[in-house]
Structures are given as C-alpha cells and as structure tokens.
Amino acid sequence: MLGDNPAGRGSALPKVIPERIREAREARGLTAEGFGELLGVSRAAVALYETGQVGPSPDVFTRILAVTEQPVGFFFNQRRRKAESAQQPFWRSLKRMEQAARARITRRLEWACDIVDYIEAFIELPKANFPPVEWDHEQGKDDEIEVIALKLRDLWGLGRGPIADLVSVLEYNGVVLVRETVACDDMDAVSRWQMGRPFILYSAEVESGPRVNFNLAHELAHIVLHGGVEVTSDNLPRLERQANRFAGAFLLPRDTFPLEVVSTSLTYFKTLKERWRVAIAAMIYRCKDLAILNESQVKYLWRQMNAQGIRQREPLDDAFGHVAPTMLRTSLEMLVSHGVQSKEDVERAIHLNPADIESLGGIDPGWLTAGKVIAFKPKPRLRISDSA
C-alpha cells in the first residue's frame, strides 16, 4: 500500500468520504477484490479506504477516479439522504442474484434519489398518492389484496378496464421510475421507498410491454403492501407471492376480467392480451387464482404454450410501443431550458458522472456533455499489490 495516508496523520486527501469510495465501487458492480486489482492494491487496502482507517494516496485516488468514472466532487460531498430513510429493496430472488449485482442496483436507486433530491429544490414533482393500507403480510388473506388493489385503482381513477399506459399512471401518482440497462438476468425490476417517495428501477432489456406492465405492477405491490417490511430469505417467497397476486388484481380486476374469459384457447388469450396488455402467462395465473380455470385446464394451456414455443416469448410481446418515464427527464430539461440551472450546475450539484445522470434521468446520452471538452482521465493500470 505504498503512498497511502493513515487518516488524520498528515493525509494529503483527508476529506475523502470513505463510504463514497465503497458506493462508487459498488455502483460499478465491482467486488472489493476486483476493485483492488484495478487499483493495484490489495483487497485489505480497499477495506481500509472504505472504512476510513486509511485514506488513499493521491496516486491511488487518481486511479479510483478513473476506475469508478466519478468526478472528484463525488468523493468529498455528503448526500442529504440517510441510509435509514430507505428500506431494503425488494429483490425477486436473494439466491440467484449475485451480491455485487444487488449492491450495484441499490446504488443506482440511491443515485436516482439524489437526482430527485436535487430537482426538488427547484421543482415540485407529483406527490406520492397512495391510500392508507392496513395489511398484515404474515396473516393477510388474498381477498384483502384484491380489495386493496381495487382501492388503489379507485384512488387513481382507473375504473375497471385495461391500463394501457402504466408508466404514466405511476409517475402521475408520484412514483419515480428509472428505466435503464441492468445487465442482470435475474432482475427485471426493483423498488423501495426512499426519503418518503417510492422508486422503481426497471430493466431496459425487457422490451415486451405486457411484461413491463406486470413487472411494474409487481413492484407497485411491494410499495403498497410491504413498506417497512424487512425482507429475509424466509419471508421473501411469501412477499413475492403476495406481490404477484396484487399485480394480477390490479391489472386484471376480479369484477371485470373474468367476464371476458369465455374461452380457454390460446388464440382467445391472445385476443385478451391485445386488450388487457398483460402477458398470456400472467392471465393464466390470474385465471387460476380466480378459479376461472381448474388445474387441468391450466396444465393444458402450459402444455400448449410449450408445444408452440411461446412460453418464453409470447405473441404480441413487441406489439405495443414502449412508454418511457418522463418525470426526471422533463424536470432536468425544464431547469436548463428556463435558465434556472445550467448543465454544468446540474453536473456539479449532483456530483455524478454525466453519463450516470443521463442514464438515470432517461436523458439522451451526451445531453450534459454536448459541446464540452471532456476532461482527461488516466486509464487504470493493473499491477501486483505491494501488500499482497
């Protein structure tokens, strides 16, 4: 660890916030070991930097900047958000998803929160509009989930028909949506409350509109039903089952959807998909939940879907255009176009790599940097750690 500076002993960079080093590393999906390799230091050294026991030397810090691609200000400025103000995100599977991927996506959610925090100093965003819900996730019955889903529909004025544009509905009711490439097969979407506002980050790799709708409704369930619930590997399967039930109840209301299921053929379900914008598979599950179809009918439909090779990729998956989130994009563009903030102000105040701000805000790549001279960033070199 040549050149490192024990904290408080004449360190050249005494103000680097240790937690920010960890945050930057996790946001790049790096393990401590992988990060150490890129910096040319040991894993133990990385741990020392991240806990603040030792500050990185100027040389190592330069490499941290290059590897994490974050601006200098990122490492010297505290965020207003507090860790305790955010609940644990809801992952579909704690087993399948790698820890590094979970940490990376959690950091993305936090950064989205930082962007919202910055925007809200200037702009009023739609307030979180949710009904008071009494739900016992341990004892609650499916019937109560159905009632809560309809209550939410009523509050949001959605009637009992199909929801063609769930993205706009969610944003209008105060949910912050971030759609970006997640590069993780086991994660379609994740959500949590942060600083009193619900956030959903969902995968841009999922292009099927009906599947996106279900993923969003599933996350909406966690937001409505599971705020404040601590997720464990024991209760996760139950919470997931409840979220799926809610998603079905919200997208396919029990007092209207069943009236339309008058045939059990896949061709007919395709017609229903065209109308309800929900995947055939999700509709089959819903029919099972509502006892519209019995076990044999459901099995028969699965067999048919397998035989036709449409279990993974269904007909009409690409038929409906994608609606991109607009809340963050609109707000950032408003700030700049009205001269309230310049693009430089935005970048400086949020203390994030411009590409990250653009991606999280749903803005076209290059919006922040267009016409700017890009600062030189040295490439990291790999070397054997001195302390290894």
Place this chain on the structure above:
Amino acid sequence: MIPELQQRMLAAFPDATWGPLVRGVREGITLADDVVRNTPMLASLLGRDLKGQIRRVGVLYRLQQLCTSGELPFAAEATKMPVGAWHWLDIRSGNVLAHVARTETADAMPQDTTNRQIKYVKNQYDLYEDGKVVPISHVIAEAKEFYCFLTFGTDRKGGLTHASLGMPSSENDEWLAFAKLERRAQAGTAAPADAATAPNPKDKIRFREHVQEMLADKQNEADDERSA
C-alpha cells in the same frame, strides 16, 4: 344520408360503445373459430362450410353476453326470425332496434337470405297531411321505432375486416345513416377504447414558488431593458 337519422343512430349507439361492440364481434369470431378448430368434424372440409354460420352464432352469443353483463348498455334478446325456425338477436337502444348481419364489404347492404333475413321498419307517414309538406325532423320525431344493422365481415383467418352501423332505406339499397366502427378497436395495438386515459405526469411538474418568482423577475428585467 339524412343528418337527423344519422344523429338518431349515433345517439342510440354512441361513440363510447363502438369499442366494446367491435370487441364483442371480434371475440365472437375468435370463439367460433376455436370451436371449429377444436372439433374434428367442423374442421373437416365439409364442416368448414358451416364456418360462417358458426361465426354468426359466436358474434351474437358474445354480444348478448356483453349486453347482459352491462359492458354494452343495450338490451339484447334472441328472438325468432319472421320466417322459419332461425333466431336472431334483437339489440335495442331506446327506440332503435339493431340486427347483426355479415356483409362482404364495410358499406355493403346485407342480403336477405334464409338465415340473413332483414326486417325494415317502414316509416309510414303522410307527408302531405293538411296539404303541407311535413319536415323530416317532424317525421323522425313521430316515428315509433328505427331500424339498424350492425354489419361485420371476416377474412379467411378470422380477422375482422370491417364493422359498421347503418340505418337502411325501406325501399332502396342505400343507407340513410352510416358509420364505420372498426377504426377504433380493430387496430390491435391501439389502446382499448375503454382503457383508463393515461394522465400526463408533466401536468403535475411545476417550478417551486421561489423559482417562479425568480423567473418572473428575470422576465420583467428583460422587458424593461427592451422597452428602455
């Protein structure tokens, strides 16, 4: 085409019902084709001769279901046709009665066949009562019942080619009122007519008060400079 009759027809079958109407027709066709496809006898060369009839049953059945469940705000009842033992579906909205008929094209008149009987309500009225010409609006106001067709057509694969509403003339093969319905619901990727209208999140995004004031001040300064 007579504007008063057009108005009358559209008042009985308003725009808002076109989506569910067309949906009912499409779902009925799908139901019928399912039956044909899954019944070897009907799927045979001989059985397929009945396809048109079965589609007709599918459409009438589904429309009746939608009316019964309240998704379509009409009264629907299967009644006997005037000739023979066939049935049709009376769809009533106020004093407008509609029957469903298959046609070859969107604006074609239904043909009167054994199983596609048509019943024109003739608006008998003495147009020269008291030696004066009675205005058409008066005639229409006095008529007890109006008659409409909901026409549809399909392609060989069961896709809906058209769906129309028309009020036929009692004497000539012409429409006194006519509307094409399929423009709303036939395009499968368009939002369903009864889907919740998507709100625009931008409507709720606005500058905070202090920013608005700052922007107003800036604007005033700019105006002052221009006028100076």
